[in-house]
Amino acid sequence: MARxxxxxGGYIGLYAARHLERRLPTGAHELVMxxxxxxxTYQPFLPEVASGLIDPRAVVVPLRSALRRTRLILGEVERIDAESRTARIHLSDGRRREEPFDVAVIGAGSWSRTLPIPGLAEHAVGFKTxxxxxxxxxxxxxxxxxxxEAEDVEERRTALGFxxxxxxxxxxxxIGELEDFARAALAAYPPGMASEMRWVVVEATDRILPELDPTLATYAADRLLERGIQIRTDTRLVSIEDGTVRLSDGSSIAAATVVWTAGVRPSPxxxxxxxxxxxxxxxxxxxxLRVEGIDGLWAAGDVAAVPDPHAPSGYSPPTAQHALRQARTLAENVAALLDGRPPRPFRYRNKGMLCSLGHYRGVADPLGVPIRGFxxxxxxxxxxxxxxxxxxRKVRIALDWTVALLFPRDIAQLGSLEHPRDAFRRSAGS
Ligand SMILES: Cc1cc2nc3c(=O)[nH]c(=O)nc-3n(C[C@H](O)[C@H](O)[C@H](O)COP(=O)(O)OP(=O)(O)OC[C@H]3O[C@@H](n4cnc5c(N)ncnc54)[C@H](O)[C@@H]3O)c2cc1C
Structure with a gap:
């Protein structure tokens, strides 16, 4: 029996485990995640969670109910020792444990790729979780x-800068979804604030959506500009301090909220x-999808450099589309080797990209056919x-969308969830 x-427990983890559960005879091998x-987390829906169109619980899949024969250990793998075939796990309760394995599948995904920019770590937020x-x-x-509530113009401008x-x-x-959300929410606020809102996207290269055909990217940029969203290409973030965002072209923006969406780097x-x-x-x-030169170790998804003859860079891009297919091939190959059969290479041709701009608009190139708008x-x-x-989950999301079509946006602010004990502490007088 192999362990x-x-x-x-992302795309690679969930789909590989599900596939292995189906492919391996019951009780023949042990699956541990x-x-x-x-x-x-189904990350492609995060923008719609951020704009309140979808309830957060609808975009997550509970691993214990999705996986029938996989034992779940809550924690993080800190190190994999390929020689002794053990993984050091930092458990969620703080303890550490060595877990032996015969086969390991690495699907640890990616982190936000940050740069040493003054104020970035202190004041910005990522958009991955x-x-x-x-x-x-x-x-x-x-x-x-x-x-x-702000009486000072500067204070109001900073609060309304994103x-x-x-x-x-x-x-x-x-930015497309959140600007749409903010504009809809403003209907319930004092008039005049809409003209003071400032939404800016800063991009170091010469255009937005570099993965898409330039015509589609131009269409997307035009739709965002129409909505008043500013686009600063060929510009880099230089620093963030006291509500001031400084850019490489010498300009500065009063903005209390900075979101860092400048790419990902593999899990370390x-x-x-x-x-x-x-x-x-x-x-x-x-x-x-076998780790080069190491038997029993497999990897895929954002954490891995997967050779891909169809990709311009020679490696699969970090997308859910690819991770999903890689997970299946990986599971199939693990099962094949356990059965004494040879593994097969990962083959997949990108089916195109889809991008929502919010406000019922989008751009896409399915199978190379450019599509825009609704x-x-x-x-x-x-x-x-x-x-x-x-x-x-599909039903929940469809219901959320229907509710959003029929009713105004929900603008209840639940920031107090971050401090659940405050009210009780006040009651207790501490
Ligand atoms: C906002 C956003 C929108 C996106 N939209 C799209 C889209 O529209 N289309 C598309 O194709 N792709 C999209 N992507 C990319 C896509 O989500 C990723 O490429 C995909 O999730 C990669 O799958 P993965 O399994 O490699 O990583 P993930 O799905 O990120 O899973 C990695 C998992 O590993 C866990 N983990 C990390 N470190 C450890 C450790 N040390 N030990 C144990 N567990 C660990 C993490 O908690 C996580 O659960 C989007 C990504 C984001 C952030």
Whole structure:
């Protein structure tokens, strides 16, 4: 009996585990997953969570109910020792434990890729996790509340300034959805604030959405500009201090909220474990997704440099679309080797990209066909609804969308959730 350790409960972890559960005979092998959370997050829906269109619980999949035969350990793998075949786990209760394995699947994903910019770590927020998306929704409402009460013009301007750094898919979708949300929310605030709101996206290269065809990117930029969203290309963030965002063109923006969406870097687990990594820190795998030169170790998704003859860079891009297919190939190959059959190479041709701009608009190039406007927005929604794991989650999301169509946006600000004990402490007089 082999013990298969799956590191991470994201796309790779969940889909590889599900596939292995189906492929391996019951009781033949042991499946163990280590994940810091007890759920998988469907990241493509984070912009809609941030704008309150979808309830946060609808975009997470509880791992214990999605996986029938996989034991879940809540914690983080700190190091994988390929020689002794053990993983050191930092458990969620603070203890540490060595977990032996015969086969390990590394699906630890990626982190926000940051730079040493003064004030960035202290004042900005990333956009990769569910807590960040929930926080941003509350933050936007809190800033509208602050601005509505501010007597000082400068204070109001700063509260109503929102800067997004990085104009890839995550940045554009996030600013598109959140600006739409803020504008809708303003209907319940004193008049005049809309003209003072300032939404800016800052991009170091010469255009937004570099992954898309320039015509589609131009269409997207035009739609955002029409809505008053400013786009600063060929510009970098220089510093953030006291509500002032300084840019490389010498200008500055009064903004209390800065969202960093300037790309991702692989989880440092592979380098910390002394595994072979490329220049970006991604674990090197062969075309069958086996870690180069190490038997029993497999990796895929954002953490891995997966050779891909169809990708312009020669490696699969860090997308859910690719992770989903890699997880299946990886699980199939692990099962094949346990059966004494040879593994097969990962083969997948990008089916195109989808980007929602909020406000019922989007851009997409499915199978290379450029689509824009409402059809692209609709395709984005439908595609992700189809791929959202579990029927229950699909239904919840469809219901949330229906409610959002029929009723005004919910603008209750739940920032107090971050301090659940405050009210009780006050009652207790401490
Ligand atoms: C806002 C946003 C929007 C996106 N939209 C799209 C889209 O529209 N289309 C698309 O194709 N892609 C999209 N992506 C990219 C896509 O979500 C990722 O490429 C995909 O999640 C990668 O899957 P993964 O399994 O490698 O990593 P993840 O899904 O991130 O999973 C990694 C998991 O590993 C866990 N983990 C990390 N370190 C450890 C450790 N040391 N020990 C144990 N567990 C660990 C993490 O907690 C996480 O659960 C989007 C990403 C973001 C952030």
């Amino acid at each position: 298969i350790l799956i590191v991470g 280590v994940s810091p959370e007890n759920h998988m 569910l807590p960040e998306a929930i926080w941003l929704r509350n933050r936007v409402l809190a800033q509208l509340d602050t601005a509505s 800067v997004f750094v990085g104009a890839g898919f995550a940045g554009i979708e996030a 687990l592979a380098s910390a474990s002394g595994l072979p990594v490329d220049d970006h820190g991604r674990v090197r795998v062969d075309r069958t 059809p692209a927005w609709f395709l984005h929604r439908t595609y992700h609804l189809v791929y959202m794991p579990t029927v229950g």
